[in-house]
Amino acid sequence: MQDDKGLLIVLSGPAGVGKGTVCRALREQNTDIQYSVSATTRNPREGETHGVNYFFKSKQEFEQMIEEDRLLEWARYVDNYYGTPLDNVLDTISTGQDIILEIEVQGAKKVREKHPEGVYIFLMPPSLAELRSRITERGTETEELINKRMTVAREELDMMKHYDYVVENDEVGLAVERIRSIVTAEHCRKDRLINKYQQLVEVE
Numbered sequence: 001m002q003d004d005k006g007l008l009i010v011l012s013g014p015a016g017v018g019k020g021t022v023c024r025a026l027r028e029q030n031t032d033i034q035y036s037v038s039a040t041t042r043n044p045r046e047g048e049t050h051g052v053n054y055f056f057k058s059k060q061e062f063e064q065m066i067e068e069d070r071l072l073e074w075a076r077y078v079d080n081y082y083g084t085p086l087d088n089v090l091d092t093i094s095t096g097q098d099i100i101l102e103i104e105v106q107g108a109k110k111v112r113e114k115h116p117e118g119v120y121i122f123l124m125p126p127s128l129a130e131l132r133s134r135i136t137e138r139g140t141e142t143e144e145l146i147n148k149r150m151t152v153a154r155e156e157l158d159m160m161k162h163y164d165y166v167v168e169n170d171e172v173g174l175a176v177e178r179i180r181s182i183v184t185a186e187h188c189r190k191d192r193l194i195n196k197y198q199q200l201v202e203v204e
């Protein structure tokens with residue numbers, strides 16, 4: 001494992017648990033972490049900007065990205081496609097910068113198969129009732145879509161056991177602190193520092 005590569009950090013968890021909110025709060029702290037912008041076929045929500053929140057694509061454009069192997073992973077989630085553009089992720093980690101992917105669990109599983117050295121964090125809600133209330137209060141989905149997302153959420157919670165870390169999102173500030181601690185600890189793992197250690201020994 002190379003210590004000069006950045007960390008590939010995957011933040012996943014059920015819909016509405018607060019992945020976006022926690023990532024935004026982390027971003028506001030101006031850490032050195034970069035954020036992957038996903039592609040999707042879903043319609044933009046009020047206030048969302050192309051290239052900032054998502055690259056909004058037609059179904060045909062998205063399928064072309066799949067065909068041309070331009071996605072690190074992709075998934076169909078509640079009637080739409082979502083995927084992570086490959087180039088940005090590879091360029092970022094190869095220049096030694098850390099990057100966070102905020103994605104749903106099927107996509108996270110695919111990334112893990114390709115990049116087992118990544119850091120996989122599952123964001124957990126305090127309860128299912130709180131999860132429903134968060135999606136409802138966000139006010140971006142119809143009752144029908146909320147029910148679909150809650151059905152998927154139960155399956156998504158079962159995936160928690162496959163992650164390296166589980167962070168409860170009880171309070172946004174606490175969740176951000178926990179994630180920052182994980183990133184710091186991962187930078188200190190001895191297998192990530194092995195090249196640096198060998199250089200020290202060689203100089204001696």
Ligand SMILES: Nc1ncnc2c1ncn2[C@@H]1O[C@H](COP(=O)(O)OP(=O)(O)OP(=O)(O)O)[C@@H](O)[C@H]1O
Nearest residue numbers: 014015016017018019020021134138169170171172
């Ligand atoms: N710790 C928290 N306490 C209370 N409310 C929260 C907390 N974290 C997020 N929320 C609220 O929950 C709602 C869902 O959050 P957010 O959109 O960030 O979730 P998400 O996991 O990114 O959702 P999706 O998977 O649908 O994209 C938002 O209204 C947000 O303000």
Ligand SMILES: Nc1nc2c(ncn2[C@@H]2O[C@H](COP(=O)(O)O)[C@@H](O)[C@H]2O)c(=O)[nH]1
Nearest residue numbers: 015038039074075082083084102103104107
């Ligand atoms: N597999 C992927 N999932 C992604 C990606 N970008 C976002 N997501 C996840 O999709 C759901 C729904 O998002 P929403 O913005 O419509 O609420 C949520 O869990 C996101 O984290 C991606 O590139 N790949």
